Amino acid sequence: MAHIILRHRDIPELNTLPVYQRNGGFAAFKKAVTGMKPEEVTAVVKNSGLRGRGGAGFPTGMKWGFMDNNNWPHYVVANADESEPGTFKDREIMEGNPFQFLEGVAIASYAVGANAAYVYLRGEFWQVAAFLDQKIEEMEQAGFLGDKLFGTDYSLRIYTHLGAGAYICGEETALLESIEGKRGQPRLRPPFPPSFGLYGKPTVVNNVETLTNVPLILENDADWYKSLGTADSAGVKVFSLSGRVKKPGNYELPFGTTFRELIYTHGGGIIDDRPVKGIMAAGASSSIIVADEKALDTPMDYASVRTLGGDLGSASVIVLDDTIGIDWVVNKTIHFFKHESCGKCTPCREGNYWMQHLTERIHSGQGDASDVELLNSVARQMQGKCLCALGEFATMAVVTGIERFPEDFSVKTRV
């Protein structure tokens, strides 16, 4: 099947303006601005079943519909902070298919009545930001951005904003704080960004991949998009496959593709043909799924992955084989979350600190059974008490690792 998001893999030089235009580029944006009311655009996206690709899976059109029309101006912010260990799709999209992404930003902006949009990129994407700046300039020169677009009263500018190394800025309210020139720490929610966002104004925050879907949905209509994927999860998804597979990479597949197909057909199987042991479907924030036959045959959509005691999240599938100790995995993930905790709320700041001491001790063979118990207890005490999802996610690998792979925690501990 032809790609929808990673279309640059089918069409050479799609990241140049003439090629993008020759392949229908900006027709959808023009159609929206010149022929549709903003709420009609939102309705198409709502009907398509598109859900947020950043991890939470929230219905995109519904989010746009939440914008407070009694408070202006409105903003659109594209979340290009891509920092979840195991996720590397947005960078490929922005480098390979930048205009489709930017057209998605533009259509979203028109739909919610925003005249300014920001693309927030993680600081490490320095080169990508420079590349997008250049593409934005080309769009301005070609009349796709700027004042009075296509002879209407609608005006739009898109700006890039570089972060500077903080995982937490992927959380939408922390991201907004960061654009405002503050430390990237999450806000208490509600209010949510569509009522109180950037500079306190209504703001839609969408992931890069989510927005990149939009031009083709508008061009081909909602039913076309809904016909792809499953009833619960419409459309296609870019699965970032990493870890102990022969061919790691991004694979754009319909929702509902099985783990087995992703890992064996596309990923070429496990390195040295070892057995697969565990799967983390949503990056380091994941529960660790026991990779038995049933799990491998499970379709990857939001609802089905949940039946395995996991979450699909941003579909950053990290594969673990039988050479990998789960105690080591948990130590790695906690090291990450301890480093990235923003420090604003106590359960996350202190919980990760203590969990790191414990996982380090257990992994190095210095711990005993009571340390495993204490680790589990600290993780469970954090659950449901953190200000944002980061703290919650930090506990996932710990709790499920101990529960589902107990032997990996007993071998190294002195009972």
Next chain:
Amino acid sequence: MSLAEKYPQEIQKIFAKYPPEQKRSAVMPLLYLAQREEGFITKGAMEEIAGMLGIKVTEVAEIVGFYTLYHDEKAGKYRMQVCTDLPCALRGADKFIEELCGNLGVKVGETTEDGLVTVEAVMCLAACDKAPMLQTQGSDGINYHENMTVDKTLELIEALKKSVA
């Protein structure tokens, strides 16, 4: 020379991105500008930025402290930041950084004798399918180097050495 004297056009471009009453948003791009000078941000630059934005120096310093790509101390001309997070570690990143350090005769966090390279272990850089990988952060920005081996990295260091000579 002050930032305002040295980079008037860049500064104007930065402020144009944000609403005029939201000047504080410019703090992050201005800090990158300040870091171009010596690879770290001086107290003087922080004071100048605070003045431009009408905020306290502490409010600028807390941004420098919070975000890992801003530095307030001198290091090597290039920071060589190796991702050692879970997906990269599953593909040999820990062994890679250990061997690299062994070859350079430094520990993680230390700078080579000639002052060219500081080796650092960092969190996920969103290139998990191309591990081992690293980024180099220098005054000219950040560059990714993917599917690396120790030999390729040593070649890269040679090239950096020549470029600054």
